[in-house]
Amino acid sequence: MVRNAENNLLARFEKYLVRLGLSPATVVNYLADMRGVARWCVESGQGCSLLNLTADDVRAYCRYLRGGRGLSPATANRHLQAIRKFCGFARQADLMESNPAADVRPIQPPPISRRALDADEIACLLEAAQAGRPSLVKRDYAIIQLLLQTGIKVGELTELQLADIELTDSRGTLTVTGNGGNSHRRIPLKALVCQSLQEYLQVRPPSPGVKHLFLSQEGNPISARTVQRLVNVYTRAVGLTGVSAHTLRYTFATSMLEETGDVATVANLLGHRSVETTLRYISKSQATQADQEVM
Template identity: 35%
Template sequence: MSTIQAERPSQLGEAIEDFAEHQRLVRGRSEATVRSYRSDLLDLARNVRTFDELTLNALRTWLAAAVTEGKSRATLARRTASARAFTSWAVRAGYLESDVAARLASPKINRPLPDVLSDRQADHLVTEPAQSDDSPESVRDVAMLELLYASGMRVAELCGLDTTDVDLARRTTRVTGKGNKQRTVPFGESAAAAIREWIDHARPELDHGDGGSALFLGSRGGRINPRQVRRVVEKSAAASGAGHVSPHDLRHSAATHMLEGGADLRVVQELLGHSSLQTTQIYTHVSAQRLKDVFSRAHPRA
């Protein structure tokens, strides 16, 4: 009886695993980012098995095949980014003499402008839980919503906060963002009052010892998770009449309102934790579009 042996991993396949570990452990990439890199590159490795075969033409052929398969422009852009990250690492690791993906063109993606709440909608949304009851969960929800809107932080960053990260006297919090980069973010008196009420009076009622030093706790006492925060935002938005709103919509709204209030673009970049100013610049387009909308509604000669 013959034994079928498993196919031995290709040279490229083995290097991809090393690359994924480097991204996870050294660069501090999120698991979602590492999974995307690995999935894209293993798809490439189905036809390109060695570094000798990894050429600019081979990469273009791989992307052309994705077009034939009907892949979206967003998928093509992501695959291009994965290839560029991999070949850049491969040069530093000594696998390649030159960065073959450096000249790989990435398709332009027409990104829709993010949804932004009005000032009034945002105000109603963050205070809505206080209208229902005075339970520990409602006090917590107001504190979370106030902080999300005041700071523009990501929902995962909010969930990762510890009580020691918040300085109520200075009204600042230390936030750990993507790639484990830390930044200090200010917040206003409304958020400070809500957080103080949560820490002093409501948090002890939910603290069963499972949450450790977590700033925000779930109903069972452990550190709150992003899914729970999303439910809080969606429930508050629906109750306040704002429609469907996600935590990221609050982040978009915070950034847009800061720019409309006169904040410098680079300050907003720092507050949001964007590594590139180009990412932050989308909010200038949002502000301009909102100005046009107001003009068309309000000006008699519009």
């Protein structure tokens, strides 16, 4: 009987997530996360259930994820996001009086002055973007993907025009105009970026005469401040502190260096005028390795 009730409750939660317009992958992950919470409620001896969780229960579960299961801060915070969504659904359905997870702070990773996001953090960040505001989720997800997969600056992103992207089903090219409009560089786009851009273009606000790629809901070109703000919203949602749009550029740079081992290629993609600039930009250990390879 208990298991049937739990399955029925999660089935209702699933319908709620679908109505919010979340991606199928996010829905699957959130359901799996809540089944994990339900198991913990039974096995932990806390005397709680999905519908009578307290803030202390949620904090205890987050500690279990970090200490008992050894999950990274970003992944543990993804679980916290799932609990928040579930409790929001339960409140809306009059199954809970309040959201006990609302005031539980995300787990903070240790501060690092400059670092690249790891694969786990990238996955959590993209998932957070997919779970964002339904009216803006396609745009925001495409922006995060583009920053991560091309390393372009925020100022370059906000100046992108529709004519600057060439897309097919599985590949594409982005033309970026440098400072002053005197230089251009072409960056190849991977399949996931192409897909996210194509999905955004299907819902891009109709704005006759406006050639900018990324627009606000009112149909105006977005500002650099808007981009920085949305990056901040999604990184904080998964407990990533000290992360900005520039962190995503740095993540791209280090990833491309690891993938190609060619500093000149990375310099060209970043729009650096010299390899020396790129060597100063990337971390010391990576720069040393790359320098040895090109010598």
